Amino acid sequence: MKTLIVYYSQAVGNTERIANMLQESLNADMEKIDTVVPYTGSYQEISEQGHKEVNRGYMPELKPINSNLDMYERIIVATPTWWYTMAPAIHTFLANHDLSEKGVVLVHTHAGWPGHCLEDMEKLCNGAKIISKKDIKFDSDGGNNLETSMTEIEKWIESIK
Ligand SMILES: Cc1cc2nc3c(=O)[nH]c(=O)nc-3n(C[C@H](O)[C@H](O)[C@H](O)COP(=O)(O)O)c2cc1C
Structure with a gap:
């Protein structure tokens, strides 16, 4: 099955780290999503900006992606958690791409408050087959110390091979 990993990673590269693990194990193609207007400022400032954006359902414009989604049967979408939901950049991606013919894997990284991120993502994948x-x-300090065990992550990746 041809798989594309689409991910966004902003704060400390946590989601990128998971995307890289997935790519290595699944031998998938990968596309990093980025916003046209970069986030700047301190962690605190970005956190506050993110809060406002999430509250109003803001969908930032994204830089064009190179991959043609038609080429893939399975899309893995990975996001950091922003205020209990997906990062606005992933909101834009899911709202603007029809994944209804695809198998979809949804993954998010978080700092202990996962909220309703996966449910919100699933709602934007109308008609897609959610594989996992x-x-x-x-x-919990927003740093890059992985707390889910590698055994659990490896087992999960094995289950979607
Ligand atoms: C704007 C913003 C909002 C966040 N909101 C949450 C949250 O609601 N729940 C949570 O557990 N972590 C939250 N975090 C922490 C990140 O989800 C977590 O550190 C993530 O792994 C960062 O991934 P990244 O380095 O790929 O951007 C937030 C971080 C930022 C920058």
């Missing part, structure tokens, strides 16, 4: 949903926990 997974949350991966990093440390």
